[in-house]
Amino acid sequence: MRVGWIGAGVMGRSMCGHVLRAGHEVYVYTRTKASADGLVAAGAHWCASPAEVAQKSEVVVSIVGYPHDVRAIYLEDGGIVANAAPGSVLVDMTTSSPSLAQEIAAAAAVRGIDALDAPVSGGDVGARNATLSIMVGGEAQALERVRPVLSCMGSTIRHMGPAGAGQHTKVCNQMLIAGTMIGMVESLLYAVSAGLSMEDVIAVIGSGAAGCWSVNNLGPRIARGDFDPGFFVKHFVKDMGIALEECRRMGLFVPGLALVEQLYQAAMAQGYAHLGTQSLYKVLCAMSGRREDGGK
Amino acid sequence: MRVGWIGAGVMGRSMCGHVLRAGHEVYVYTRTKASADGLVAAGAHWCASPAEVAQKSEVVVSIVGYPHDVRAIYLEDGGIVANAAPGSVLVDMTTSSPSLAQEIAAAAAVRGIDALDAPVSGGDVGARNATLSIMVGGEAQALERVRPVLSCMGSTIRHMGPAGAGQHTKVCNQMLIAGTMIGMVESLLYAVSAGLSMEDVIAVIGSGAAGCWSVNNLGPRIARGDFDPGFFVKHFVKDMGIALEECRRMGLFVPGLALVEQLYQAAMAQGYAHLGTQSLYKVLCAMSGRREDGGK
Numbered sequence: 214m215r216v217g218w219i220g221a222g223v224m225g226r227s228m229c230g231h232v233l234r235a236g237h238e239v240y241v242y243t244r245t246k247a248s249a250d251g252l253v254a255a256g257a258h259w260c261a262s263p264a265e266v267a268q269k270s271e272v273v274v275s276i277v278g279y280p281h282d283v284r285a286i287y288l289e290d291g292g293i294v295a296n297a298a299p300g301s302v303l304v305d306m307t308t309s310s311p312s313l314a315q316e317i318a319a320a321a322a323v324r325g326i327d328a329l330d331a332p333v334s335g336g337d338v339g340a341r342n343a344t345l346s347i348m349v350g351g352e353a354q355a356l357e358r359v360r361p362v363l364s365c366m367g368s369t370i371r372h373m374g375p376a377g378a379g380q381h382t383k384v385c386n387q388m389l390i391a392g393t394m395i396g397m398v399e400s401l402l403y404a405v406s407a408g409l410s411m412e413d414v415i416a417v418i419g420s421g422a423a424g425c426w427s428v429n430n431l432g433p434r435i436a437r438g439d440f441d442p443g444f445f446v447k448h449f450v451k452d453m454g455i456a457l458e459e460c461r462r463m464g465l466f467v468p469g470l471a472l473v474e475q476l477y478q479a480a481m482a483q484g485y486a487h488l489g490t491q492s493l494y495k496v497l498c499a500m501s502g503r504r505e506d507g508g509k
Numbered sequence: 510m511r512v513g514w515i516g517a518g519v520m521g522r523s524m525c526g527h528v529l530r531a532g533h534e535v536y537v538y539t540r541t542k543a544s545a546d547g548l549v550a551a552g553a554h555w556c557a558s559p560a561e562v563a564q565k566s567e568v569v570v571s572i573v574g575y576p577h578d579v580r581a582i583y584l585e586d587g588g589i590v591a592n593a594a595p596g597s598v599l600v601d602m603t604t605s606s607p608s609l610a611q612e613i614a615a616a617a618a619v620r621g622i623d624a625l626d627a628p629v630s631g632g633d634v635g636a637r638n639a640t641l642s643i644m645v646g647g648e649a650q651a652l653e654r655v656r657p658v659l660s661c662m663g664s665t666i667r668h669m670g671p672a673g674a675g676q677h678t679k680v681c682n683q684m685l686i687a688g689t690m691i692g693m694v695e696s697l698l699y700a701v702s703a704g705l706s707m708e709d710v711i712a713v714i715g716s717g718a719a720g721c722w723s724v725n726n727l728g729p730r731i732a733r734g735d736f737d738p739g740f741f742v743k744h745f746v747k748d749m750g751i752a753l754e755e756c757r758r759m760g761l762f763v764p765g766l767a768l769v770e771q772l773y774q775a776a777m778a779q780g781y782a783h784l785g786t787q788s789l790y791k792v793l794c795a796m797s798g799r800r801e802d803g804g805k
Contacts, residue, residue: 311703334717346717371713373705381703385710389689389696389719395765396688400681403752406759407607407677409670414681417667421630421642422740423685425721444718456699463702466796469691472768500762 215240216362217270219263219286219293220277220307221248224333227340228276228306231365233257240269244277263287267296272359276306279451283309287317287328299325302355304363306347308332308448310455311377311384312462318351318376327355330376332383333367336443344368348386350378384459387452390490391473393427398494400428401435405507411436431491438505440485440492447486450477511536512658513566515559515582515589516573516603517544520629523636524572524602527661529553536565540573559583563592568655572602575747579605583613583624595621598651600659602643604628604744606751607673607680608758614647614672623651626672628679629663632739640664644682646674680755683748686786687769689723694790696724697731701803707732727787734801738785745786746773 218229218241229252233239239257242265243249253259260266263286267273273293275286283305287293293303294317303321305314305328314330321328329351339345345367349356353372356363363370373382400423404414415432418424434440453474460467476496483499485492498505514525514537525548529535535553538561539545549555556562559582563569569589573579579601583589589599590613599617601610601624610626617624625647635641641663645652649668652659659666669678696719700710711728714720730736749770756763772792779795781788794801 334714334719336718339717346713348713369713369716371709373709373713378703378705381700381705382710382713384703385696385700385705386714386717386719388699389692389714389721389724392688392690392692392695393685393719393721394688396685396692399688399761399763399765400685402761403684403756403759403763404677404681406761407674407680407755409674409677409681413667413669414678417642417644417665417669417678418630418682418685420665421635421682422632422722422726423630423682423689425685425689425723426718427721428685430718459703460699463699464797465695465698465702465799466793467695467699468768468772469695469765472764476764497762501760503761 214238214362215269215271217266217273218257219243219266219273219275221252222276223337224340225276226251227337228366229257230255231343232362235365237362240266242266262291263293264291264296267293270301272302272304272362273297274304274306274362278307280309280313280455283307283313288320294320294324294326297326301326302359303328304331304359306331306333308383308452309380311380311459314350314380315377327352328376329355329359330379331363332379334383334386340366347371348373348379348382350374350380351376384456387449388456388467388470390427391453391470393425394490394493395473395476397425397427397432398435398497401432401494402497402501402503406503431489434489435491435494440488440495442487442489444490445486446477446480446488446490446492449490450474450481453477510534510658511565511567513562513569514553515539515562515569515571517548518572519633520636521572522547523633524662525553526551527639528658531661533658536562538562558587559589560587560592563589566597568598568600568658569593570600570602570658574603576605576609576751579603579609584616590616590620590622593622597622598655599624600627600655602627602629604679604748605676607676607755610646610676611673623648624672625651625655626675627659628675630679630682636662643667644669644675644678646670646676647672680752683745684752684763684766686723687749687766689721690786690789691769691772693721693723693728694731694793697728697790698793698797698799702799727785730785731787731790736784736788736791738783740786741782742773742776742784742786742788743782746770746777749773
């Protein structure tokens with residue numbers, strides 16, 4: 214298929230590489246041209262604008278930064294919706310706002326174009342190994358048409374409902390992570406402060422009713438003082454912002470999410486935007502007047 | 510071995526049954542005699558008091574309700590510490606206060622007795638199947654002496670450190686669960702409110718970076734409106750109270766735990782003490798003016 218591709222960050226670069234290697238013809242645009250160099254060297258065709266990508270492709274895939282980036286490439290003058298051919302399918306894989314996904318789908322429908330929201334989970338490792346989970350909102354028929362492209366990147370592709378349902382599912386995912394993160398960092402701060410070995414505690418509690426991906430995967434990093442990003446604080450803050458906005462719109466009481474978002478705002482304020490989400494631990498240590506090994 | 514046993518609630522009954530079946534001679538006392546009927550019928554000897562249990566046993570195991578129950582049976586006049594023979598080993602498996610565990614160990618040491626704190630995780634199912642995780646604080650040598658008894662009940666037995674370290678580890682476990690619970694119920698409330706299928710969302714998010722025991726085991730119960738106890742709200746409230754007390758003593762900043770404890774106080778106030786911990790979901794629904802299926 215002729216696949217348009219917009220965005221070549223850590224995730225997008227790996228994902229687009231899989232699509233190229235599967236033999237699809239790829240038309241790529243990125244805001245910073247250099248980001249696409251590797252993809253172009255591997256056979257992708259460079260395009261000067263989102264409009265050009267849209268004009269040349271049957272399917273357009275995007276994975277960019279923030280909802281305002283998504284809005285810009287899809288809905289502004291010279292954007293994808295205005296330039297894609299009727300009958301094409303647009304797939305936004307950015308973690309973005311459910312309401313925006315609905316707005317794009319409605320604008321696309323007017324021109325006879327299908328738009329899907331298809332955010333992913335699985336992180337950089339899942340992107341590299343093509344084992345992402347892809348949560349899809351929009352017309353089920355449109356999903357079937359782009360499945361050959363999505364299946365290059367993900368091992369689980371699930372239709373969740375109408376436009377916005379993919380993003381709603383991703384919100385659920387991030388809300389649950391907010392809970393596991395605060396539970397994990399408080400638990401490990403307690404462990405070291407009580408004189409326990411963090412590694413021993415993780416080994417015992419990680420496999421029972423307290424078990425979670427966060428403690429088993431990020432816990433050991435905290436134990437060895439590794440705060441490098443798997444997932445950036447600044448991106449998680451963006452995701453929680455989207456979640457809170459949707460919760461406000463629906464009138465939902467979500468005090469856990471609200472608290473965790475605030476603590477991550479503190480992480481940002483303390484300079485941890487480009488560290489991994491496990492650096493929430495550093496915020497709690499600072500607030501508790503403790504060193505990261507639990508000492509005072 | 511001659512094993513004394515105090516407490517025959519849901520957990521204690523199963524656990525003591527395994528000890529009996531392994532061929533140990535069991536001396537049992539429970540506050541309500543009827544609770545021990547099954548164990549006595551299976552060959553345990555009834556004792557009229559904790560003191561009598563202590564006098565007849567080489568090892569005394571207790572699993573009762575609250576820290577004040579633990580204090581009463583161990584430290585009051587006519588209690589276990591005053592009546593056990595020098596050289597015996599006391600094992601409290603109640604989820605109780607680390608500070609109290611240290612106090613009991615110190616009082617026991619004066620009389621030449623070893624006291625271990627050995628709370629468990631794994632719940633009623635783990636107790637029934639003898640697959641509990643047992644987290645042990647106290648002298649490592651004393652643990653080795655009672656290992657033949659503990660291994661009747663648990664598949665993982667881990668020495669965590671000196672007296673109190675078992676209870677400290679259990680605190681870590683419950684603090685992490687507090688996080689996974691709030692994340693889970695907020696996530697599922699969002700899911701139904703956004704018109705998603707809770708089951709579909711659990712299937713997608715339960716296996717990735719948001720995955721946790723809570724969403725995979727309690728999530729499906731919420732989805733089918735089942736709020737029956739695996740683990741009672743009232744017991745979790747007790748455990749979080751112990752955790753908060755220890756955190757205050759150590760001067761730790763734990764806003765997540767403090768929030769979740771308050772929400773469970775609301776669950777108690779709304780009459781859910783004897784429901785399962787997943788009924789936190791009902792509190793958030795009520796606060797959001799939503800039915801449990803997400804409708805208004």
